[in-house]
Amino acid sequence: MARKISMKMAINEAIDQEMTRDPTVIMMGEDIVGGAGGEGEKDAWGGVLGVTKGLYAKHPDKLLDTPLSESAYIGAAIGAAASGMRPIAELMFIDFMGVCFDQIFNQAAKFRYMFGGKAETPVVIRAMVGAGFRAAAQHSQMLTPIFTHIPGLKVVCPSTPYDTKGLLIQSIRDNDPVIFCEHKNLYGFEGDVPEKSYTVPLGEANVPREGKDVTIVAYGLMAHRALEAADLLAKDGIEAEVIDLRTLSPLDMDTVLESVEKTGRLVCVDEANPRCNIATDVSAQVAMNAFGALKAQIEMVAPPHVPVPFSPVLEDLYIPSGAQIADAARRTLAKGKT
């Protein structure tokens, strides 16, 4: 039975069900249980934002709190994956990848290829992404492009609780390393989620809204902003088609190209900084593969090329809004062929 639960609970439920199903699924991270070694409450936190709260009671042997030592435990998750386990490692904030990146991009990402297809690294690295939390420059980034650039890694960034549960279960079952990006401002977002286990395949975009006039490509929080933009545009009689990429590697370009063939106009939205981001990648691929279908130049909506600021006033300016996306759509509609 479907019921409405938050994205946070969808993550919790996915991990719970997979740990129950498969004895090799374990999880490690900083304070994912909380209170380890102290005299107070056990399972004190369940992760800094309580995402894994309650899992320890059900799976006491499978959740491991780690020292503040990302290189060691992210590497350990990868090593455990290469030797028969199916670990989930929580990096907490994706910004922390700076101190463990070697383990991700030189080890996990490379094993299968570098070892001639004879190694598997079924690890999931979960991390919070995104701005809007008043968490400033080192806890707010959208670093999806960096991981997407590395062959061997899969990169997921869901926008709904349904997708989150299905994609996380698929990521855990997947035999490649997956960087699972959770937008911290969507943790409380609720939606229909079946109680049973199910999967959503990696590499399949979702089309939450169909339209014929302009294609808006987004993911994560920006998928919601794109839908807001589509609502604004509908008031002017403009039918926007919104594509939620859901996974950035593999990337479902077929769905984007099909849509652009139909609408002839494209707005790419990304919460990542504008140079070499997902939006530029999608734009380039559309320009290369569907140039003839384009009626006007592609528009991109992204934050400015600056770190994420702290002051709420500045941070709100930093994050692309529905209105900005709608304006970009209007710009492309005002230009070019009809």
Add this chain to the structure above:
Amino acid sequence: MPDNNPFPLPKDELLDAYRRMRTIREFEERLHVDFARGDIPGFVHLYAGEEAAAVGIMKHLWDGDHIASTHRGHGHCIAKGVDVVAMMKEIYGKKGGACEGKGGSMHIADLSKGMMGANGILGAGAPLVCGAALAAKYRAKQKGGPSDVAISFVGDGASNQGTFLESLNLAAVWNLPAIFVVENNGYAESTARDYGTAVDSYVDRAAGFGLPGITVDGTDFFAVYEAAGEVIRRAREGGGPSLLECKMVRFHGHFEGDAQTYRAKGELEDIRANRDCLQRFTQAILGAKAVSEAELQAIDRDVLGLIERAVAEAKAAPPPDAADLTTDVYVRY
């Protein structure tokens, strides 16, 4: 001649240890020659002179045990039982190599033998070994009995990497069946060990992370064998991780082509003459009459034949196909 064996290993095990060490030595010396001739692409880091450490440790291991090696990984591979012909093909970048020609000297791996790969990133193996040890701990909990272990090798240079130091702590905190071997050959690339490492003793460094440490003469096979036996037994029985420093020498440069001008005058000649671990081992077992000269000569002939065959097969093997360029990046569904 059972009465003549004062060693902790029976004769067939002594001969096996000799065979492994001799194989490593011949493999590396042959690469030294062939690399200089330009037969081998890329660069190679040779393990000649360090054989006693790899074999003295690996003699205690079984296939379920994991090791993570270094850029200087050929010796660990051979000691852990990776196929020598497949290794040679890999170093030549050929199809049928241990990694189908996609890894090369620095990335030879064979997970079926518990060999998690030579590693081009210094210190990167240590966290991986924490994970392999964690997996071993889970397996042991399920099946009971002694645990598999996981062993990380680093050189004295990489012993200063954050990954290595963090891993010592993590392994101690989680009480993992892990062993951290520091192969101290005196040089981090061209830089003297003492320049780059402030602490004199790795035993002290281990103590700083809350784990026991042992230092042994890495050119003495039996010293390594005994110390490794102790730390591995402790790990198997749930006693947690240890650090084992092997003081050793390398016969060749950091990589092939390194003129080793940073060494003292006469240093190389001295270590070749007086600190050759294979020579020490041979003299010990022959001296005690635990084995015969003829038995060793027979092994030498076998090994030379094997290396000869490995090189011939590697040279004759086809290169990877163009289509192989894009395979095995991701799992095939």
Add this chain to the structure above:
Amino acid sequence: MAGQITPIVMPKWGLSMREGAVNAWLVEEGATIEVGMPILDVETDKLASAVEAADAGLLRRRIAQAGEVLPVKALLGVMAPIEVSDAEIDAYVAAYVVPAASEGEEEAGSIFQTLTVDGIGVRYARRGPETGTPVLFIHGFGGDLDNWLFNIDAAAERSPVIVFDLPGHGQSDVKLPGATLEALAAFVLHFLDALDVKTAHAVGHSLGGAIAAQMASDAPERIASIALISPAGFGADINAGYTEGFVAAQSRRELKPVLEQLFADPASVSRQMIDDLLKYKRMDGVEPLLAELGAALFKDGRQTARTVDALAASGKPVLVIWGRDDRVIPSAHAASAPAGATVKLLDGAGHMAMLEKAHEVNGAIREFVGG
């Protein structure tokens, strides 16, 4: 004068529809509307279909615009005789208030119930009057109770209605009572036992039709009449490209051409329909279950069970409806219908006549069950 004004409102299709998107008007202002005439295309989250006129009259005003999403019972258009002035129509439109949803219908969750039968949780719903012989709708392979979207309310006007998801289908448990028609028919009879239903009119589609026929043959006292839409069990042929393609399809791109075979008009397959079916297929255990059922009942394009002869022997009244363009089970099978059965072949319908030609199917069922 307002009494002469007849509103055209957003219909409520099925149990959970709350709103619909207006795709396009099919008639111009000034057109004369007859009952049953398709007047505009509306899309719900399940399916796109034409709104058929419930009343006759002169279309004076098209209120809803293409692209608008409007709640059930929202005013879509206005019909009135030519004597009614524009001002009166303006006043009517301005004064129109969308009636609130009736009590208990706010949450889709409250419409459905779950019952455990033989250890398998079954999702079902009951509609219509309390008394009378219920109409039991049985969906086909890979389907669910939403296949009866356009038929439930029509049937519920006169009879109690029971719709449910077969085991391993929709939101019932992913578990089979057995992969034979006998096991499935026994299960549905147990389901009726659990609901304390002694006798029902069975309406079955495709595999559901074969199950209904099996029930009539195994427990004739429980079945009052049988209405079958493109039923299995009438002949050997079945389109393996559909049955196997449905099981094998992993993506929207793979599933779409498979589903298009269900309809006379491939455009009936909405993105939402594909997404909903993918969501179902991606539940743990569903694919192997469908594969098992498919292999047992229609392997390699041949149906393994023939139920029509036993159905004929049961002597029950039989209605057979078949879309002429059925590309899953050929409409030629209708020729095997028992002697005395009412047989209706529908133009412009494929395998899903109850969705594609809801008006005709509802009429035929009304006539059959009522008579």
